[in-house]
Amino acid sequence: MEDETTADLGHPSTLKELDLHIAQAAADINNVLITFRRDLHQHPEIAHGEFRTTAKIFERLTSIGLSPVRLDGTGLVCDLGPSRDAEGKTVPRVGLRADLDALPIPDSCGEEWESETPGLAHACGHDVHATVLLGAAYVLQRLDAQGLLTLPVRLIFQPAEEIMPGGAHNIIEAKALEGLDSVVALHCEPKLDVGQIATRIGPITSAADSLSVTVSSKGGHTSRPHLTGDVIYALGEIITQVPGVLGRRLDPRWGVNLTWGLVRAGDSHNAIPSSGTVSGTLRCLDSQAWEKAANILDEAIEQVAAPYAVDVTFSHVRGVPPVDNDPDITTRMEEAARAVVGRKNLIHAPQSLGGEDFGWYLTKVRGTLARLGTRTPGGKSFDLHQGDLVIDERAIEIGVRLLAGVAIRSQAGQ
Numbered sequence: 001m002e003d004e005t006t007a008d009l010g011h012p013s014t015l016k017e018l019d020l021h022i023a024q025a026a027a028d029i030n031n032v033l034i035t036f037r038r039d040l041h042q043h044p045e046i047a048h049g050e051f052r053t054t055a056k057i058f059e060r061l062t063s064i065g066l067s068p069v070r071l072d073g074t075g076l077v078c079d080l081g082p083s084r085d086a087e088g089k090t091v092p093r094v095g096l097r098a099d100l101d102a103l104p105i106p107d108s109c110g111e112e113w114e115s116e117t118p119g120l121a122h123a124c125g126h127d128v129h130a131t132v133l134l135g136a137a138y139v140l141q142r143l144d145a146q147g148l149l150t151l152p153v154r155l156i157f158q159p160a161e162e163i164m165p166g167g168a169h170n171i172i173e174a175k176a177l178e179g180l181d182s183v184v185a186l187h188c189e190p191k192l193d194v195g196q197i198a199t200r201i202g203p204i205t206s207a208a209d210s211l212s213v214t215v216s217s218k219g220g221h222t223s224r225p226h227l228t229g230d231v232i233y234a235l236g237e238i239i240t241q242v243p244g245v246l247g248r249r250l251d252p253r254w255g256v257n258l259t260w261g262l263v264r265a266g267d268s269h270n271a272i273p274s275s276g277t278v279s280g281t282l283r284c285l286d287s288q289a290w291e292k293a294a295n296i297l298d299e300a301i302e303q304v305a306a307p308y309a310v311d312v313t314f315s316h317v318r319g320v321p322p323v324d325n326d327p328d329i330t331t332r333m334e335e336a337a338r339a340v341v342g343r344k345n346l347i348h349a350p351q352s353l354g355g356e357d358f359g360w361y362l363t364k365v366r367g368t369l370a371r372l373g374t375r376t377p378g379g380k381s382f383d384l385h386q387g388d389l390v391i392d393e394r395a396i397e398i399g400v401r402l403l404a405g406v407a408i409r410s411q412a413g414q
Contacts, residue, residue, distance in 0.1 A: 098126070107122075181410070189372060256293050258283075261279060262279040
């Protein structure tokens with residue numbers, strides 16, 4: 001199709017031709033990729049346990065002549081394309097990233113390829129992410145073989161996105177981001193129809209930390225609360241007051257949210273327990289808020305509990321910063337998206353309070369994350385992290401074309 005995307009980059013015939021090559025290559029391998037994705041879905045593996053998944057991807061990449069490198073444990077990286085330009089100078093790479101891990105959630109998708117591992121499911125679409133990146137590898141390798149890929153590309157298959165701290169730290173420690181000019185990623189979005197892509201300049205996700213607070217005392221009888229520290233009462237005050245402190249100490253426009261998800265204390269109606277625990281998540285829309293909230297939160301917990309003669313210990317794990325999309329790389333993603341799905345199907349993404357450890361990548365190198373529509377038009381809407389999640393597999397071919405399209409526009413933008 002004719003599109004102002006190619007005109008903007010100044011190479012209309014070249015980009016249009018490359019887009020056609022990409023579309024054909026993606027169509028040629030689509031059935032293979034669907035089969036591969038279904039296999040991953042049937043055999044989910046949780047964070048840092050993605051050994052089979054890593055081996056399957058390694059095998060596929062090797063079979064097309066690439067030389068992937070396994071990381072310690074699970075995950076892998078793979079370079080393709082020329083590393084130097086015609087003058088022999090080192091050329092910065094573009095990174096394409098996917099995550100591999102599943103969730104400890106029972107699968108209830110009802111498909112023939114439902115999980116065969118009890119209690120585990122690809123309920124966040126990481127099986128799709130990994131398959132899309134594998135497909136992009138096939139397509140880009142074909143372009144490279146035809147002399148059409150002039151920019152080196154690094155494929156990053158990351159483990160352990162679903163835990164804190166996540167696998168992004170493994171990637172950084174392995175120096176897999178070194179030498180990159182930019183890095184891009186996709187995430188399934190079951191609230192968008194297949195054929196739609198959503199982008200956003202600036203933060204598209206939120207910072208997310210995990211928090212656990214334990215309150216303890218010697219315990220006692222409920223008839224004599226004055227003779228011990230009342231653990232449950234103190235926990236109740238922490239649960240209700242600490243979120244309020246954050247709401248009054250921080251700018252409300254920063255979107256700071258503390259929500260508790262677990263409370264454990266006591267075994268009897270007439271005994272004050274000796275300990276109790278509450279755990280939850282702290283989420284922030286803004287990086288500045290994330291830094292300030294951490295200090296205020298720790299102070300607030302101690303101060304709220306202080307009057308009740310209890311001991312307080314807490315664990316505050318800095319999880320992920322917001323994914324803060326770079327304007328230039330996001331524009332490049334949007335240009336690729338228009339070439340794949342057309343202008344009317346390029347959607348502005350709202351910022352999510354969900355966390356995504358791709359945010360750590362963007363503290364090291366510029367990049368962007370886009371949302372890939374996976375809902376069947378007119379069909380049921382699903383939520384991520386729910387066992388009944390069903391993906392319209394037509395999204396795979398779209399994702400492959402999008403990632404490959406970003407890569408070729410990166411070489412045009414050098």
